[in-house]
Amino acid sequence: MNYLINKIAYAILTLFGVVTVIFFLFNVLPGDPAQMMLGQNEDSEQLAIVKQKYGFDKPLGTQYLYYLNDLSPLSFHSKEKDDYTFLREGKYTASKLFTIGNTTTVLKFPYLRESFTKQGKKVSQVLGETLPNTFVLAVSAIVIAMILGVILGIVSALYKDQWIDKTIQIFSTLGMSVPSFFSAILFAWFFGFVLHEYTNLEMTGSLYELDDFGEAMHIKWKNLILPAVVLGIRPLAVVIQLMRNSLLEVFNQDYIRTARAKGLSEFQIIKKHAVKNALNPVVTAISGWFASMLAGAVFVEYIFGWNGLGKEIVNALNTLDLPVIMGAVLVIAVLFVIINIFVDLIYVWLDPKVKLK
Numbered sequence: 001m002n003y004l005i006n007k008i009a010y011a012i013l014t015l016f017g018v019v020t021v022i023f024f025l026f027n028v029l030p031g032d033p034a035q036m037m038l039g040q041n042e043d044s045e046q047l048a049i050v051k052q053k054y055g056f057d058k059p060l061g062t063q064y065l066y067y068l069n070d071l072s073p074l075s076f077h078s079k080e081k082d083d084y085t086f087l088r089e090g091k092y093t094a095s096k097l098f099t100i101g102n103t104t105t106v107l108k109f110p111y112l113r114e115s116f117t118k119q120g121k122k123v124s125q126v127l128g129e130t131l132p133n134t135f136v137l138a139v140s141a142i143v144i145a146m147i148l149g150v151i152l153g154i155v156s157a158l159y160k161d162q163w164i165d166k167t168i169q170i171f172s173t174l175g176m177s178v179p180s181f182f183s184a185i186l187f188a189w190f191f192g193f194v195l196h197e198y199t200n201l202e203m204t205g206s207l208y209e210l211d212d213f214g215e216a217m218h219i220k221w222k223n224l225i226l227p228a229v230v231l232g233i234r235p236l237a238v239v240i241q242l243m244r245n246s247l248l249e250v251f252n253q254d255y256i257r258t259a260r261a262k263g264l265s266e267f268q269i270i271k272k273h274a275v276k277n278a279l280n281p282v283v284t285a286i287s288g289w290f291a292s293m294l295a296g297a298v299f300v301e302y303i304f305g306w307n308g309l310g311k312e313i314v315n316a317l318n319t320l321d322l323p324v325i326m327g328a329v330l331v332i333a334v335l336f337v338i339i340n341i342f343v344d345l346i347y348v349w350l351d352p353k354v355k356l357k
Contacts, residue, residue, distance in 0.1 A: 007344070011337040018333040023067050026322045027060060070111040071330075077104050112327035117319045123327040126312065131331065133207050134301065134308035138293040140224055141232035146286060149236045153243025153282075154270065160248065168240060175237035181299035184230045188303060191226055201226055204305030227304040231297055235289040242285055246278040253277075283343060290339060 051057040055066045069075045095107045112123035156168045192203035205223035250256060251274065259269050298310035305311075309328055316324040 004341075007341050011341070014337060015330070015333055018330065019068065019071060020064075022326050022329050023064055024060075026326055027063065070113060073107060073110060075106055075108065077106060078102050112330070113323040115324050116321045117316075117324075118321075123323045126324055127309065127327055127331055130307060130309045130312045133306065134297055134310060136207060137224065137227055137231060137297060137301070137306060137308055138290060140228035141293060142235065142286060142290050144228060144232040145235040145239050145289070146282075149239025150243050150275070150279075150282070153240045154247060154275070156240065156244040157247040157251070158266075165244075168244075172237040172240040175233045178233070180230060180234065181303060183233055184227070184300045184303040187226050187230050204303075206305060206307040208307070223304075223306070227297075227300050227306050230304075231293060231300050235286065235293075238285050238289065239282055242281045243278060246281050247274055250274045250278045 048057075055063050058066070069077075097105045097107055099105070109124075112127070115121050115123055115126055118126065152168050152172075156165045159165045188203045191199050192201050196202075201222060205220060207219060207221075207224060208217045209220050209223070247270075256269060256274060259272075264272075297306075297308060298313055300306070301308045301310035302314050309331075313325060313328050315321070316328070
């Protein structure tokens with residue numbers, strides 16, 4: 001229990017730091033957010049209305065407090081007409097707890113505000129439409145990297161310093177060296193264009209696509225193959241190296257020698273003793289890669305036309321849609337924190353000697 005309390009407290013402090021950094025980082029950029037929202041339709045009257053509505057006419061410190069208030073599940077909102085509040089227009093649901101004077105205390109989901117370029121659309125809606133696609137892509141890439149990486153790492157360790165080990169090491173080193181955007185371009189061109197007749201894969205495409213009549217959306221799993229493979233290349237290389245080195249270290253332990261002396265086969269030793277104990281560093285790497293994939297899939301998604309969070313971030317950067325960018329960064333930070341806590345719990349399952357403190 002103390003461990004979870006400490007972790008949650010640390011997570012809150014980490015997220016508070018992230019919120020502070022991204023708010024001041026994006027709010028010192030040149031340009032007026034109100035003008036970005038209105039585009040070419042701006043006039044002085046509309047500009048004043050938008051600034052008052054979203055609190056852009058307030059000092060930067062006050063805007064920061066408004067932003068924290070919007071993100072906090074427990075927030076305070078004034079009934080004053082000139083005071084900024086996301087509840088003013090009644091567009092967002094929240095549970096009102098109590099009212100003291102002109103201030104109402106409410107319980108709500110974190111409010112990430114509205115997109116500048118998608119008028120009237122909440123950032124949470126934008127992220128909700130794209131994050132699942134990125135999650136599917138990241139999970140697929142991790143599964144590919146984990147399965148192939150563990151298998152190839154075991155093979156490499158069993159045939160240490162032989163030609164098969166050296167071949168696997170060359171390919172894993174090459175996989176780590178090649179940038180993801182270059183691999184994406186190469187795979188899209190070669191398998192989606194040159195070998196299209198044989199692979200039946202497209203150069204671009206997302207998980208959901210309209211049918212030929214433009215009437216309904218259908219899942220196209222084949223569009224997942226190329227981006228998942230490309231995104232999984234680098235973690236695959238890391239898993240191979242870690243699994244090989246960790247397994248070689250485990251093979252030198254006394255309990256492995258004891259198991260061999262008892263007459264257990266090599267397969268039984270690997271299955272029952274070696275692999276489980278060798279997985280700790282692999283789990284560490286996979287957890288970090290999985291979280292970073294949600295942020296690092298930007299180039300892969302953009303090149304393959306995959307409608308995920310990464311592509312949405314690129315589009316938001318091109319249009320200076322600051323709420324979407326800030327919301328995406330916050331969501332990724334939250335996922336990092338959750339995954340790190342989850343990984344610590346997995347450590348205990350893999351190695352009972354590890355104690356949570």
